[in-house]
Amino acid sequence: MAAIRRSKQRDAIKAYLMSTTAHPTAEVVYENIKKDFPNISLGTVYRNLNFLVEHDEALRLDCGDGFDHFDGNTHPHNHFFCKSCGRIIDLKMDKIDHIDLIAAAGFDGRIDDHIIYFRGICKDCLEK
Known part of the structure; x- marks a missing residue:
């Protein structure tokens, strides 16, 4: 199995999720991350959020509003x-x-x- 490559963008997305309890959508994450990474795309944010969820480093919440929300707190709550x-x-x-x-x-x-x-x-x- 290949080693998972670290990424400054992914680290910044994870740090942002850990810094907030607002449970942002991907679009909100994108707006906040592009301040430090002006060339990042929304697609890259989505891919990294999906990666974090798949590797149990973030939660995806579906509250019925048509948007996925993300939570950096992966402890049971x-x-x-x-x-x-x-x-x-x-x-x-x-x-x-x-x-x-x-x-x-x-x-x-x-x-x-x-x-x-x-x-x-x-x-x-x-x-x-």
Whole structure:
């Protein structure tokens, strides 16, 4: 197997994802990365984001708005999607890993993990 070549652009994309909790789209990543790499293409950003996701260095989130969002925090955690403003928020909550055991109780296959998205209205939108 060939060694994976490091890239300054990929490192910058990963660093950007690690620096934000905003869960940006590829287009937002592109707008931020092209400040340091003015010749980078949106396609290169997409390829590098896909690489990071495939190598478990980033998460891809589908919150139903038609865009993939990316998260540099690959530790197990849950997300909240605001139906009003579209914001994606990391939830601070107790682990619910036991849900895999609950699901496995009525399932003949093997459950390796889960993805749970919570939806509703965020505090800022409720206060408006």
